[in-house]
Amino acid sequence: MNSIILQIASKYVRWLLVIFSVIILLRGHNAPGGGFIGGLLAGLSLAYKGFAFTPELLKTEMKVKPESFMGLGLMLIFISVWPGVFIKSAFMEGIWFTIPFPFTEGYKFGTPFLFDIGVFFTVIGVTVLFLFSLSNNKSWK
Amino acid sequence: MNIVALPLLIPFALAISLLLFRSPTIGRWVGPLGSFAIFIVSLYLFSNLQTNGILTLNMGGWDAPFGIVLVIDYLSALMLVVSSLILVVVSLFALRFLTDDIPLNRFYFFFFTLAMGMNGAFITGDVFNLYVWFEVMLISSFVLITMGKKKEQLEGGIKYLALNLIGSFLFLAGLGLLYGKTGTLNMAHLAEILRNDNQAVLMNTSGILFFVAFGIKAAIFPLYFWLPASYHTPNITITTLFAGLLTKVGVYTFIRFFTLFFVQDQPFWHNLLLITAGFTMVIGGMAAASYYETRRILSYHIISQIGYMIMGLGIFTPLAIAGAVFFTLHNMIAKTGAFVASGMIAKIKGTYQLKEIGGLYKDNPLLAVLFIIPAFALAGIPPLSGFFAKFMLIKAGFENGNYIITAVALLTGILTLYSMIKIWNEAFLKKQPDNQAGKVDVKLAWPDYLPLTILATASVLMGIFAASVFSYTMEAANQLIEPSHYINSVLKNKMP
Numbered sequence: 001m002n003s004i005i006l007q008i009a010s011k012y013v014r015w016l017l018v019i020f021s022v023i024i025l026l027r028g029h030n031a032p033g034g035g036f037i038g039g040l041l042a043g044l045s046l047a048y049k050g051f052a053f054t055p056e057l058l059k060t061e062m063k064v065k066p067e068s069f070m071g072l073g074l075m076l077i078f079i080s081v082w083p084g085v086f087i088k089s090a091f092m093e094g095i096w097f098t099i100p101f102p103f104t105e106g107y108k109f110g111t112p113f114l115f116d117i118g119v120f121f122t123v124i125g126v127t128v129l130f131l132f133s134l135s136n137n138k139s140w141k
Numbered sequence: 142m143n144i145v146a147l148p149l150l151i152p153f154a155l156a157i158s159l160l161l162f163r164s165p166t167i168g169r170w171v172g173p174l175g176s177f178a179i180f181i182v183s184l185y186l187f188s189n190l191q192t193n194g195i196l197t198l199n200m201g202g203w204d205a206p207f208g209i210v211l212v213i214d215y216l217s218a219l220m221l222v223v224s225s226l227i228l229v230v231v232s233l234f235a236l237r238f239l240t241d242d243i244p245l246n247r248f249y250f251f252f253f254t255l256a257m258g259m260n261g262a263f264i265t266g267d268v269f270n271l272y273v274w275f276e277v278m279l280i281s282s283f284v285l286i287t288m289g290k291k292k293e294q295l296e297g298g299i300k301y302l303a304l305n306l307i308g309s310f311l312f313l314a315g316l317g318l319l320y321g322k323t324g325t326l327n328m329a330h331l332a333e334i335l336r337n338d339n340q341a342v343l344m345n346t347s348g349i350l351f352f353v354a355f356g357i358k359a360a361i362f363p364l365y366f367w368l369p370a371s372y373h374t375p376n377i378t379i380t381t382l383f384a385g386l387l388t389k390v391g392v393y394t395f396i397r398f399f400t401l402f403f404v405q406d407q408p409f410w411h412n413l414l415l416i417t418a419g420f421t422m423v424i425g426g427m428a429a430a431s432y433y434e435t436r437r438i439l440s441y442h443i444i445s446q447i448g449y450m451i452m453g454l455g456i457f458t459p460l461a462i463a464g465a466v467f468f469t470l471h472n473m474i475a476k477t478g479a480f481v482a483s484g485m486i487a488k489i490k491g492t493y494q495l496k497e498i499g500g501l502y503k504d505n506p507l508l509a510v511l512f513i514i515p516a517f518a519l520a521g522i523p524p525l526s527g528f529f530a531k532f533m534l535i536k537a538g539f540e541n542g543n544y545i546i547t548a549v550a551l552l553t554g555i556l557t558l559y560s561m562i563k564i565w566n567e568a569f570l571k572k573q574p575d576n577q578a579g580k581v582d583v584k585l586a587w588p589d590y591l592p593l594t595i596l597a598t599a600s601v602l603m604g605i606f607a608a609s610v611f612s613y614t615m616e617a618a619n620q621l622i623e624p625s626h627y628i629n630s631v632l633k634n635k636m637p
Binding site for chain 2: 074075089
């Protein structure tokens with residue numbers, strides 16, 4: 001696709017999408033949102049560039065490989081499993097703590113949130129990888 | 142008991158490490174050593190089980206039946222030990238037998254995700270969680286089948302995926318009905334509810350959905366078509382991995398579900414199981430007899446042998462269940478061994494077609510010895526592992542008065558022997574045919590023999606120490622037939 005409007009718009013809309021995806025990620029757990037849908041949005045912001053220009057351009061310009069995104073995300077998930085064992089009793093048990101913040105009642109963070117961030121990065125990697133696989137003409141011999 | 146989660150976490154960590162560090166030298170080490178670590182952990186869990194009784198872990202600190210429970214009883218532990226032995230063997234096999242078009246790291250990544258799915262299916266105590274592990278296995282195995290990027294692999298992979306997805310849908314449907322009727326998906330809780338309910342016959346609707354779903358996974362008689370359509374297409378390493386593990390997970394779930402909570406209306410279920418078992422044995426055995434390609438013969442063989450395991454479940458005495466478990470364990474080892482041997486033959490001769498090869502006995506007596514052990518074990522010749530497995534099943538069949546299925550099982554033994562002798566005659570005894578153009582003779586190095594040596598040794602040892610394996614499987618069968626111990630250790634008598 002070669003549309004100037006889309007290419008110019010992609011510059012700005014992409015960052016909007018990234019900001020929006022982080023908001024969606026943060027409001028998760030108790031409200032609709034969370035890592036999966038946030039990750040899809042963030043992946044979409046990368047895919048936007050791929051659609052506006054070419055997926056090959058995105059592939060060359062991306063400094064971090066999608067596999068590394070997935071690896072990072074899965075590693076965060078793996079790390080989030082452990083605190084429950086050492087602080088409480090079982091794997092994956094949620095550990096919560098509150099970060100005080102002026103004018104609010106503070107923000108709650110915990111291992112489920114870490115898990116969600118892991119899902120976020122994994123989904124980004126998977127979405128971009130899907131885009132790359134679908135765009136190249138793999139030949140089945 | 143937090144160690145219960147280790148069979149899941151170790152493959153997960155190994156898969157992540159392969160994703161982050163993509164150099165092939167790392168994969169070369171992580172694959173076999175990681176599989177060995179899983180094997181050690183399984184052995185440790187097994188010894189822990191013997192001292193402490195059934196091991197449970199409430200994930201996330203949520204008590205059963207509200208959260209997901211991981212449970213290891215004798216059946217799970219035995220399956221874990223033997224399947225992780227298969228993982229070790231296949232990871233060594235892959236080092237030498239994967240072709241260059243499959244990157245080692247990618248293979249090991251999906252190898253470990255498959256291992257994670259399989260271990261999860263073995264140790265979970267929750268029906269929905271089981272479904273999730275099945276999906277993990279299904280996705281990893283689909284990627285593994287199509288990894289060589291060949292057209293027939295894609296074709297086989299699509300057939301495999303399509304039929305298994307139907308199985309998954311039915312599984313999910315049965316699960317939904319189960320949840321709708323009982324309001325729980327914890328296996329122990331389900332067992333407690335359904336065993337004490339005089340209307341439990343109404344569960345047959347969801348039972349039959351599970352029967353078809355697991356039947357597809359385990360490749361029993363009318364539902365096995367995905368297996369011969371896909372198993373001969375991928376690289377032999379991947380076929381070996383699937384042959385040893387995939388269908389056995391289906392058999393495991395069969396044994397788990399139909400001993401734990403689908404025990405009402407026994408005449409119906411046991412007749413159904415016995416009839417499908419008989420057909421599975423005979424049809425698989427006859428189809429195997431009609432082919433001249435080693436991978437196809439052995440693929441149909443898998444189906445034939447699934448029949449024996451289902452037969453043990455259908456007879457439903459402690460000895461029969463123990464026989465089914467014993468047979469599953471023996472079959473995982475011997476079947477993997479037979480596939481490894483066929484891969485070695487193909488590496489030497491460059492083809493799987495029995496008509497085009499021959500003379501291996503003279504050229505390579507070591508391979509002949511190593512082949513004959515799993516082959517005779519499959520055929521049930523004493524003192525190898527298969528003899529004791531079949532003996533237990535047939536004794537249980539006669540004791541319980543199931544004469545027809547026992548006769549079918551005995552006759553199928555002849556079919557098995559026939560196709561094993563066919564491979565033996567064609568590949569090893571017969572002279573190399575002259576009219577074959579590409580007569581390659583690759584020499585094997587010693588690491589090529591290592592996987593098959595391990596399996597042959599395991600098969601012999603399982604025959605020599607049959608008494609202790611027998612006592613373990615009897616213990617497993619007693620826990621399955623009388624599941625109050627299982628239910629109590631999961632629910633800890635907290636339920637009203």
